[in-house]
Amino acid sequence: xVCHVRRSTARHPLADRLARAGDQQDLPGLNTLPVLHAALExxxxxxxxxREALRGLLTLSNYVNGFVLxxxxxxxxxxxxxxxxxxxxxxxxxxxxEVFLESGHPQGEETFEHGLSLILEGMRARLSSAx
Numbered sequence: 001x002v003c004h005v006r007r008s009t010a011r012h013p014l015a016d017r018l019a020r021a022g023d024q025q026d027l028p029g030l031n032t033l034p035v036l037h038a039a040l041e042x043x044x045x046x047x048x049x050x051r052e053a054l055r056g057l058l059t060l061s062n063y064v065n066g067f068v069l070x071x072x073x074x075x076x077x078x079x080x081x082x083x084x085x086x087x088x089x090x091x092x093x094x095x096x097x098e099v100f101l102e103s104g105h106p107q108g109e110e111t112f113e114h115g116l117s118l119i120l121e122g123m124r125a126r127l128s129s130a131x
Contacts, residue, residue, distance in 0.1 A: 047127050056123045063119055071107045 008043075036057065043053035091096040104110050 067112055074107050
């Protein structure tokens with residue numbers, strides 16, 4: 001579900017603003033509430049206390065929204081342009097350049113999946129330590 005939200009939001013630059021179209025800028029819009037409620041209940045059934053479940057959901061939401069904002073802020077470039085940019089940006093830092101080249105694009109699919117995995121593993125560890 002998180003990956004679907006990311007892809008949908010990335011395709012539609014105003015999607016996050018529309019989802020938050022409530023009275024308060026920092027609150028989700030009314031259309032988002034049923035999804036939030038279902039996800040919260042799912043995490044509670046998995047064993048998370050309500051407070052932990054909500055904080056986990058908010059962490060996931062902030063991660064996805066932040067990642068999408070970074071993706072949208074980066075102009076689309078080809079692989080060659082990305083390499084040229086990396087070489088210029090990291091010219092005086094060969095180790096950083098090597099690691100960046102091995103890791104792939106900072107806003108790429110693999111980077112997103114890695115960050116998502118870290119969050120989910122942290123939530124699983126938190127759940128395991130609570131039981």
